[in-house]
Amino acid sequence: MKLNKISTIYFSPTNTTKTIVEAIANVFSSEINTYDITFDRTKKVENFKEDELLIIGMPVYGGRIPYLVQEFVKNLKANNTLCIPVVVYGNRDYEDALLELSDYLEEGGFKIVSAGAFIGEHSFGAEIAGGRPNDDDLNIAKDFALKSKQKIQNINSVNDFEKINIPGNHPYKESASATIEWEPETLDNCNDCGSCKDVCPMGIIDKGNPKLITDISKCIHCCACVKVCPQNAKVMTSEMYNKFKEFKGFLMLTCSEVQKQPELFM
Template sequence: MDKKINAIYFSATGTTKKIVFGISQQISKNNDNETPIHNIDFTLPEARKTPVSFTKEDIVIVGVPVYAGRVPNILLKYLTSIKGNGTLAIPVVVYGNRNYDDALIELKDILELNDFKVMAGGAFIGEHSFSKTLAQNRPDEKDMTIVSDFGNQIYTKIKTQDQIEDIVVKGNKPYRKYYMPKNKNGAPADIRKVIPKTNSNCIDCKLCVDVCPMGSIDSNDVSKLNGICIKCGACIKKCPTHAKYYDDANYLKHKHELEIDFASRREPELFI
């Protein structure tokens, strides 16, 4: 296979990166020369300022997390700026064991509108951004075995099919509305404006400033936000002293319900 392999992803806590890179690595391993992988990490704000384009000499594995059953709306501007020019693409979505709803079909549609040729797609599970117990430590060894097998299937399809066939993935058109939790009275609860708090454990290391994908945490006072919070979990899960937390009642209710209602293990779904 004489193609440049590109892994492009948004991955605030590392789960999407692990899956996208795993697929890319397995495709590369199948080549005699182990084709180098070109990584494009657009998690941080600066990376999303520069649009990228590809050619028919490329293959692109594009990964995003699932937020409320959809592609995160804060990524749409960047994603729609990427140009395919007939490039083979594999959309990958990663969700926290609830459901990926319409995220995969939405990402597939975005890529096709950008002149990519979507040849495969996958929905994988990663530890939920709200929780340390829901889909804990996933993608795990079992997941990564499926990731490797998916990479092998993609490589075989490229090598054996002169004309790459279109694929069909799960999802609805029009897309469903963003999933919204309910408060204690059963009414929709909008948690978009909920922000993390900072406790006395903070040592002002500013790691949270560095990892925030919105660039929202104030570098002079890490307890303050200068922009939006997308509840990605990066500042909480990566804080070395466990200084970051949420205390909003609706957020905590939703988190608890997710951990109870969706505790049963879900498995990746592949489309090729």
């Protein structure tokens, strides 16, 4: 089967999901139609056609895809368009996220070619899967793309694809909610460079005063602002954050030593 167009969609506040999606897409073509919805989930996306391929990636937040992209994905429409959904998680578990993403896409008219769950550095810090996706992860992603490409080339019609068994549960686990309010604190060594406001996917770091969070309730705790700050002046200090991150906290005890590997479904 011949493909006439390759598109990508991703939400990637700390660029880990973007890195995986691009590694897969570049195996298919050097000409990619990209929808980066990290900062704008209102983008208008034309309906996808049967001779196209969509590679879509989402990070995992609490075992689900982020609540703020769910409606965007549900609104995607296709006419038997081939699709490769991937999720990226911080070495804990992807739980229902890949199934959820795949379900929404199938309901919108996509045909799933293959799917994958990859590992990226946890948003809470480099102590958990630091530096991932690494070279090994990217090589796995490229090999996954090659096998997916061969699978497409070996079929004559989208109707030749059999449904892939993707792990997860129905109903999905309860979605991580933004109603638990906690936000980054800005330390006195902030020099107002503004790097943090440029990477906040919610746009809640004040443009004129980057020390100020304009709407705490919208913070999704992606920690993009923390990771980008050249002064290390943005920090998470809340009780909720420390509960997971501290030396004897949940994440450090369960996710910081054993490095998980990508799980691929063909």
